[in-house]
Amino acid sequence: MPELASIAARLDEAAVTARAVAQLPEPLSLDNAYAVQAALLQCRYDRGERRIGVKMGFTSRAKMAQMGVDEMIWGRLTDGMLVEDGGDIDIARYVHPRAEPEIAFLLKAPLAGKVSMTEAMAAVAAVAPAIEIIDSRYENFRFSLTDVVADNSSSSGVVLGPWCDPATDVANLGMVVEIDGRPALIGSSAAILGHPARSLVAAARLVALRGERLEAGDIVLAGAATAAEALKPGQRLRLSVERLGAVGFRTR
Ligand code: OOG
Numbered sequence: 001m002p003e004l005a006s007i008a009a010r011l012d013e014a015a016v017t018a019r020a021v022a023q024l025p026e027p028l029s030l031d032n033a034y035a036v037q038a039a040l041l042q043c044r045y046d047r048g049e050r051r052i053g054v055k056m057g058f059t060s061r062a063k064m065a066q067m068g069v070d071e072m073i074w075g076r077l078t079d080g081m082l083v084e085d086g087g088d089i090d091i092a093r094y095v096h097p098r099a100e101p102e103i104a105f106l107l108k109a110p111l112a113g114k115v116s117m118t119e120a121m122a123a124v125a126a127v128a129p130a131i132e133i134i135d136s137r138y139e140n141f142r143f144s145l146t147d148v149v150a151d152n153s154s155s156s157g158v159v160l161g162p163w164c165d166p167a168t169d170v171a172n173l174g175m176v177v178e179i180d181g182r183p184a185l186i187g188s189s190a191a192i193l194g195h196p197a198r199s200l201v202a203a204a205r206l207v208a209l210r211g212e213r214l215e216a217g218d219i220v221l222a223g224a225a226t227a228a229e230a231l232k233p234g235q236r237l238r239l240s241v242e243r244l245g246a247v248g249f250r251t252r
């Protein structure tokens with residue numbers, strides 16, 4: 001549909017120019033929202049970016065409550081979103097970025113459709129602490145469920161920490177984000193659907209609904225364990241996850 005392509009083009013331009021756009025005037029169906037997301041990603045692929053995996057959204061109560069949305073969503077990650085561990089980001093390149101503490105899975109085998117937690121974890125090559133940088137392209141970071149799906153679920157940046165043994169029990173790990181040395185976000189990986197592996201199970205199911213699958217080599221972000229925190233220039237962020245280690249970046 002030409003209208004869906006023009007929504008995607010508008011959201012892509014908002015991301016590229018770091019200028020917010022109004023929420024969509026007409027509510028999209030969920031099917032059309034994911035179609036816009038696919039078209040939006042095509043704009044990135046056309047610029048030479050490469051798909052590296054997917055991110056899950058609204059897998060914790062804290063996130064659902066913060067954004068007023070109560071259904072899980074997913075988005076696509078590209079290599080253009082990767083921020084080096086210990087690196088820095090220029091706040092001016094984003095509209096109104098926020099950071100959130102996550103767990104990342106690296107897959108060694110494809111997953112799609114209905115899989116058990118055991119099957120999902122058997123496909124995992126490694127787990128890592130990760131900070132997701134989300135940035136809604138909508139004004140005031142306000143959106144409906146379908147608006148945010150169309151906007152690639154606010155995907156913007158990913159900072160990956162050290163990859164750890166996939167046998168590490170990630171069910172209930174303490175997670176703390178320090179900003180400039182002070183604890184700012186405190187939670188547990190159990191906040192992610194009771195166990196982050198459930199998010200991987202959900203990701204396999206949800207991508208299959210759109211005719212896709214999780215591939216070997218994919219990174220899957222399980223979703224934030226706490227609410228997200230707005231970023232300002234000149235900050236130092238560090239996420240420590242019990243047993244998995246730490247990851248961080250600076251803003252300028
Ligand atoms: C949507 C993305 C949600 C998460 O981890 O729950 C998300 C948003 O809050 O803008 O990434």
Ligand code: MG
Pocket residue numbers: 055056057100102132134221223224
């Ligand atoms: Mg997230």
